[in-house]
Amino acid sequence: MLSRVADNLYWMSRYIERAEGMSRMIQVHQSLALEYAGNDQQLEEFWQPVLKSICTDQVHLEAEGFRKIGKTLIFSDTYSNSIRSCISMARENARMVRDQLSEELWLELNNIYLLFRDGGAEKLYEQGSDHLLDRIARFSLVFQGLSDATIPHGEGWRFLSLGKYLERTDQTSRMLDTLNLRSKAPSRADLMSVLRCCIALSAFRLQFRGNLSLQNVANFLLFSEDFPRSIRFCLRAIDHSLHTISGFPSGAFSNEAERLTGSALAMVNFTSWEQVVEKGLHQTLDELQVTLIEIGQRVFETYVLLPSEIKSLGEIDSVQLAQAQQQQ
Amino acid sequence: MNPHSQFKNYSVDHFFDEMFIDKEGKNPRLHYERIFKRLDSLTESEISERRQQADTSFLEHGITFTVYGEEGGTERIFPFDPIPRVIPESEWSVVERGLRQRIIALNLFLNDIYHDGKIIKDGVIPEEIIRSSKNFRPEMAGFEPPQEVYAHICGTDLIRDDQGNYLVLEDNARCPSGASYLLENREIIKRAFPQTFGGMSVRPVEAYPDLLLRTLEHLSPRKSQKPVCVLLTPGVYNSAYFEHTFLARQMGIEIVEGKDLVSIDSFVYMRTTRGLVQVDVIYRRLDDDFLDPLVFRKDSMLGVPGLMDAYLRGNVALANAVGTGVADDKVTYAYVPDMIKYYLDEDAILPNVPTYLCWRDTDRSHVLENLQNLVVKAANESGGYGMLIGNQSTAKEREEFAQLIKSNPREYIAQPIISLSRHPTFCEEGIQGRHVDLRPFILYGEDVEIVPGGLTRVALKKGSLVVNSSQGGGSKDTWVLKDF
Structure with missing residues (x-):
């Protein structure tokens, strides 16, 4: 497969996953904000840690005011992680690899793009923001279903998977991290919201009943063996994709991306909750996020750049370089 | 005629009308009878519904082109008119012979001017004209392209004058575009008018991608079972990007950008996740100027440094060859009938427009x-x-x-100023006559192949003679009817 095609598929998938995560994050926090915030001061205090966790250019977003923060996060043309931007970027990447996609996949993505381009998204939003946010989250899920059901599970599909799970690991870790960034100990509503952002509420209840505590929520999102949005599950999926692509047996490594993923996976496999507490949950998540960024870069170096170009990173085409940097 | 007919106010005026034989626009030509009856029975809303369906389908499938000049370029659909243009086989077979004759002469001409220049020495075309052509490439002098063919893919624009005579308006021998619309239009019309289409023996066009692929494979310098062919695109922001992905997909070949290719030791490779893979044939949709910054425009980011070197050593083939632009220079055009006479000792079957x-x-x-x-x-x-x-x-x-x-x-x-023929076209004001041309696509590989018909382009603006998509043109499906 062409290196650029692999790169386009990877990014298309990441952007779609990101749009889905953003839509759920906005939906959950808009509703949570109602409980927290009466005046503007409180509203700001509520949104600050959330924005900080998703690492956005706060100054820019704040300029629009916190009353409109949801709308800004959805529609902003200038904020590169707004849902509109994510959808555009996903579609731009898809246009470059249409031969790899089924017609059904393309139609699904292009329709959501046209919804944003032709003003339909604003109309839905005016009817109630949930109409639009649900539509986006559902689009992503349909897209995933279609990519499983309508395209060959070959190399290209593995790159889709890689992009999706890297993005998802990142999101779960960031949502969990919001609990560390609040000035007060997380309330029950805070914990519920984090679970909701990760569509983990029902799965959590199955395991822990109603026993809602920071320890249980963090345990679940970090270590769950079989919940498809837990960090452990996602890292295992990344590990599997990487080894299927390279053909190198799991448990060893043939490139840096595999080595980093393997060791991050080992970390979650062999770390106890007590050790997390000892290091600090925030510190643990922070280190994980740094590793994820590095895995993305190493994938790019391994499969997209020629060996000669890795050493002279300064000379390669600026677009490629920019793409290598797109990791939030 | 049905009293509510969309044709009731139709007027042929003083033009040659493709559908109607009489000035009043009441009597369709024999080969248009069925489609006329069908259209005549449809209400305005039924027709507009079909057009709406077609437009939505184009937009959703991303069948678009980019218009430059507006901020960052805007994606638009190429407007599709649901009333097909019909050409009887008897007429088409003459056109086909004319196109075949023309492409052979053009290629003999290109081979000649990049070698001995006999046509110049014999005083048929002034050397001055060729040397001064912007697209004459001295680098090609003495080079033997595979099979001695230069223009493998040519789009020749035909118009009809007020007597209905077919005339050649221009040749596009560099990177002609539009073949994807020809194929998509056919798909759409089959869905919009299934009965009408089904009842007539319309010659199929869907072989184009296969013929194109065969033409490309034929050029491969390596005689392997499956030569590696790629389509080289300027990238996603090019106006014809949809067509590039469409054709690559239909042929099952990779679509590459310049940065996906590297030239090493006079061979060209594409960069894959498994390392470098040697490329045999490049169907390039990039002008000569941008192919190789080491030889042509130094500022081109779209090409591949070293590509010309690999090409001139015969390690990779290009379709079309470098330097074909001298043949579609509008000054050279004026000499094509003389070329046909000179190389083939025949009269041109399709005349030029006086120039x-x-x-x-x-x-x-x-x-x-x-x-x-x-x-x-x-x-x-x-x-x-x-x-x-x-x-x-x-x-x-x-x-x-x-x-x-x-x-x-x-x-x-x-x-x-030629009064181009007109064709009934669905407009805001109902069905009206609009000027049309015809762009058939000619492939020259082992043999000359032309899919029946071509892309009919229509100037949608009232009175306009310009059919180009960038200037408000649209397109129609073109039916060559076997039994007429």
């Missing part, structure tokens, strides 16, 4: 005195740019063109 060459003193003074009655064209522009239509121009525009002609006579030609 004045402004570098000739007598022609130039005639042109300057008659600007109002002529179409003036820049010799090396396309897409309907760089053009003056005398009777639709202002005095100021004519003055500007007069200056351009005087300062650079080589680069301008002029032709009488």
Whole structure:
């Protein structure tokens, strides 16, 4: 497969996953904000840690005011992680690899793009923001279903998977991290919201009943063996994709991306909750996020750049370089 | 005629109408009878519904082109008119022979001028004209392209005059586009008018991608079972990007950008996740100027450094060859009938439009005195740019063109204003006559292959003679009918 095609598929998938995560994050926090915030001061205090966790250019977003923060996060043309931007970027990447996609996949993505381009998204939003946010989250899920059901599970599909799970690991870790960034100990509503952002509420209840505590929520999102949005599950999926692509047996490594993923996976496999507490949950998540960024870069170096170009990173085409940097 | 017919106000005026034989627009030609009856029975809303369906389908499937000039380029659909253009086989077979004759002569000409230049020595075409053509490539002198063919893919634009005679308006021998619309239009029309289509023996067009792939594979320098062919695109922001992905997908070959290819030791490779893979044939949708920054434009980011070297050593084939642009220069065009006579000793089956060459003193003074009655064209522009239509121009525009002609006579030609034939077309005001042309696609691999018909382009603006998509043109499906 062409290196650029692999790169386009990877990014298309990441952007779609990101749009889905953003839509759920906005939906959950808009509703949570109602409980927290009466005046503007409180509203700001509520949104600050959330924005900080998703690492956005706060100054820019704040300029629009916190009353409109949801709308800004959805529609902003200038904020590169707004849902509109994510959808555009996903579609731009898809246009470059249409031969790899089924017609059904393309139609699904292009329709959501046209919804944003032709003003339909604003109309839905005016009817109630949930109409639009649900539509986006559902689009992503349909897209995933279609990519499983309508395209060959070959190399290209593995790159889709890689992009999706890297993005998802990142999101779960960031949502969990919001609990560390609040000035007060997380309330029950805070914990519920984090679970909701990760569509983990029902799965959590199955395991822990109603026993809602920071320890249980963090345990679940970090270590769950079989919940498809837990960090452990996602890292295992990344590990599997990487080894299927390279053909190198799991448990060893043939490139840096595999080595980093393997060791991050080992970390979650062999770390106890007590050790997390000892290091600090925030510190643990922070280190994980740094590793994820590095895995993305190493994938790019391994499969997209020629060996000669890795050493002279300064000379390669600026677009490629920019793409290598797109990791939030 | 049905009293609510969409044709009840139809007027042929003084033009040649593709559908109607009489001036009143009541009696369709024999080969249009069935489609006329069908259209006649439809209400306005039924027709507009079909068009709406087609437009939505184009938009959703991303069948779009990019218009430059607006901020960052805007994606638009190429408007589709649901009333098909019909050509009887008896007429088409003549056109086909004419196109075949023309592409053979053009290729003999290219081979000649990049070798001995016999046609120049024998005084048929002035050397001056060829040397001064913007797209003449001295780098190609003495080079033997595979099978001695230069223009493998050619789009020749045909028009019909007020008597219905087919005339060649221009050849596109560099990177002709539009084949994807020809194929998509057929798919759409089958869905919009299934019964009408089904009842007639319309010659199929879907073989085009296979024929194109065979043409490309035929050029491979390595005689392997499965040569590696790629389509080289300028990238996602190019106006014809949809067509590039469409054709690559239909042929099952990779679509690559310049940065996906590298040239090492005079061979070309593509960069894959498994390392480098040697490339045999490049169907390039990139102008000569941008192919290789080491040889042509140094600032081109779109090409591949070292590509020309690999090409000239015969390690990779290009379709079309480098330097074909000299054959579709509008000044060279004027000599094509002479070429046909010179190389094939035949008369041109498809005549040219009479052409004045402004570098000739007598022609130039005639042109300057008659600007109002002529179409003036820049010799090396396309897409309907760089053009003056005398009777639709202002005095100021004519003055500007007069200056351009005087300062650079080589680069301008002029032709009488031809009343292009018209075709019933669905407009805001109901069905009306609009001017059309026809772009057949000619493939020259092992043999010459032409899919029946071609892309009919239609000037949707009332009275307009410009059919280019960048200038408000649309397109129609084109049916060649076997039994007529």
